[in-house]
Amino acid sequence: MSAVNLAKKLSMFSEHWSPKIVSCFNGHDVMLVKAKGEFNWHSHPDTDDFFLVLKGKLTIQLRDRDVNLGPGELFVVPKNVEHRPIADEEVHVLLIEPVGTPNTGDEATAANKVNI
């Protein structure tokens, strides 16, 4: 139960596509991720997926269109909707997902989310 400085937390890691848990809220993990390149196409059967871009640009591809996000822009992917995040350059994103949600949509390939 302490304040979380996002910039300070972001300075603590550099790897891509590996969300770090910085807080929790109503059974959800509040996470930071750095990303560059293409992620996999996936969906989450049980949860919406919250993205808030802090730095850089993120494209969230949907099957029928692209959603382009810059700093200070957020998007919620509804549950069951297939999506693929892409970033040409490094992007920093705040994510919120229920505790235990596999980031790839699949336990077998999901990143191990750790607290920082």
Add this chain to the structure above:
Amino acid sequence: MSAVNLAKKLSMFSEHWSPKIVSCFNGHDVMLVKAKGEFNWHSHPDTDDFFLVLKGKLTIQLRDRDVNLGPGELFVVPKNVEHRPIADEEVHVLLIEPVGTPNTGDEATAANKVNI
């Protein structure tokens, strides 16, 4: 299901202590609020309370200490914990609470949350 530009949304209102809904996520409202001055002491029996400061400074008084937040800093008040937000100057904050949560902790005094 569209991208939300927080700065654009913040330009659409000026009143204080009146959260505006900009998105929804797993049964929660994602809201923006502008605040200045002292709010009331309150708690939420059924939900944690998520605050992310976007601009300005916010103090969240707890009964045993103050939590001071600046831009890019977040804090989650656990459910049932009494708190009072205070801002000497105008502050802009992203809030997340379950749909229908009274912002004052009491239906009788709660702001009417509207979508923008």
